[in-house]
Amino acid sequence: xxxxxxxxxxxxxxxxxxxxxxxxxxxxxxxxxxxxxxxxxxxxxxxxxxxxxxxxxxxxxxxxxxxxxxxxxxxxxxxxxxxxxxxxxxxxxxxxxxxxxxxxxxxxxxxxxxxxxxxxxxxxxxxxxxxxxxxxxxxxxxxxxxxxxxxxxxxxxxxxxxxxxxxxxxxxxxxxxxxxxxxxxxxxxxxxxxxxxxxxxxxxxxxxxxxxxxxxxxxxxxxxxxxxxxxxxxxxxxxxxxxxxxxxxxxxxxxxxxxxxxxxxxxxxxxxxxx
Numbered sequence: 001x002x003x004x005x006x007x008x009x010x011x012x013x014x015x016x017x018x019x020x021x022x023x024x025x026x027x028x029x030x031x032x033x034x035x036x037x038x039x040x041x042x043x044x045x046x047x048x049x050x051x052x053x054x055x056x057x058x059x060x061x062x063x064x065x066x067x068x069x070x071x072x073x074x075x076x077x078x079x080x081x082x083x084x085x086x087x088x089x090x091x092x093x094x095x096x097x098x099x100x101x102x103x104x105x106x107x108x109x110x111x112x113x114x115x116x117x118x119x120x121x122x123x124x125x126x127x128x129x130x131x132x133x134x135x136x137x138x139x140x141x142x143x144x145x146x147x148x149x150x151x152x153x154x155x156x157x158x159x160x161x162x163x164x165x166x167x168x169x170x171x172x173x174x175x176x177x178x179x180x181x182x183x184x185x186x187x188x189x190x191x192x193x194x195x196x197x198x199x200x201x202x203x204x205x206x207x208x209x210x211x212x213x214x215x216x217x218x219x220x221x222x223x224x225x226x227x228x229x230x231x232x233x234x235x236x237x238x239x240x241x242x243x244x245x246x247x248x249x250x251x252x253x254x255x256x257x258x259x260x261x262x263x264x265x266x267x268x269x270x271x272x273x274x275x
Contacts (some may be wrong), residue, residue, distance in 0.1 A: 005253060009272035012228075013114045017151040018124040019095075019102035020244050021056065025141040028098040029080045033139060036096055037085055039134055040127070044085035044094055052082045052097045057147055058234050060197075060205040094127055101131050101143075110158035111218075117252050125245060132241070141266060147253040150251035151231040152259065155216075158224040161270045165189035165215035165224055172213060172228075172262055189215040194262075198234055198254055207234015207247070209254045228263075230255045 001114045037047055082097035091112070095102035103124045105115060132143045156162075162170040168190040169175045175192055200206040210231045218225045232251030236243035260268070 003258050004106045004275055006273060007269070007275045009274055011114055011271055012154040012156050013152055014107040014113075014155045015151075016105045016117070016120055017102060017149065017153075018120060019100065019149040019151075019249055020128060020143075020145045021100050021147040021149070022143045022145050022239075023141075024071055024099040025135065025143075026098070027140045028135070032138070033081055033083050033096055035138070036131065036134055037083060039130060040085045044087055044092075046084075046086040046088070046090075048086065050082045050084060050095075050153040053095075053098065053100055053102075056149070056233065058208050068225050088174065091124075094131075097266060102149075121245070121248065121252075124248075125241070128244075129241065130197050143239070145236050145244040146239065147233060147245040148236055148244050149231060149233040150248055150255055151229060152255050153227040154230075154259070155218065156226040156228060156267070157218055161264075162222075162226075162245040165226075168192070168213065168226065171226055171264060171267055173264055174262055175213075178221065191215060196258070198232060198250070200237075207232060207251070207254075211258060213263055228259075230258055232258075 037044075080098050082095060082100070085094040087098070089108060091106055091108050093104045093106070095104070103120070105120055107114070127260040135141060135143055156171060158164070162168075164186070166177065166187040166189055166263070168187075169177050172192065174194065175190060177186055177190075192212070194211045196209045196211075197205050198207040198209055208235070211229070213226055213228045216225050216227045217223065232254040234247060234251070260273075
């Protein structure tokens with residue numbers, strides 16, 4: 001039996017993204033996406049248009065190369081539409097495009113608490129099934145997931161265990177400002193980017209966990225902060241909603257355990273780790 005997931009009473013989470021990518025539905029254009037919005041309109045009355053997200057796949061092993069030959073492009077097609085459906089406060093939103101369904105939770109006030117994965121998972125599954133229902137009823141195609149993604153974005157402000165952007169070693173276990181001589185001193189700022197392979201139950205590659213930490217200034221008060229994002233992405237075992245949800249659960253576990261491993265015990269005390 002696997003160990004219980006680490007828990008924090010005051011995690012620094014400011015955004016959670018749960019998403020499913022699927023085979024592109026050629027019939028899902030702007031008018032159809034507008035119809036989908038009417039299904040969600042009561043809970044998400046606001047809309048915004050965005051540029052589409054590019055397809056994202058985690059590949060393993062040799063990659064097939066392009067066929068040799070001359071390629072000609074006479075005219076660039078307009079980008080596929082992507083719509084945001086937002087609630088009144090902008091704390092929750094649904095993103096839809098011809099090959100993607102994404103649901104976000106975003107922290108808007110310092111006093112707002114992270115609602116926890118179980119609640120966000122329930123909301124995602126409910127809305128994803130509603131989206132699939134519309135596609136099925138209107139006979140616009142089949143939603144067949146080919147990649148799933150879990151992203152957690154954390155904002156760690158200064159004065160919570162560290163002071164300056166060069167103090168990354170006080171926040172992350174993987175960074176150490178040690179040198180072979182005394183030529184360099186504490187860096188003015190530091191950033192890291194890492195990726196890890198996620199394995200399935202058979203020990204085969206099933207996805208990747210990508211971690212990035214970068215120095216930023218908090219918008220509300222221009223205070224130094226570190227933006228720490230963790231994304232678990234990969235292919236579900238089969239193209240079903242059950243397998244997609246199972247991958248999201250595994251991705252969530254990878255993110256939580258990865259976040260705990262990569263951050264220092266001193267920061268765990270700041271975030272009030274309970275297990």
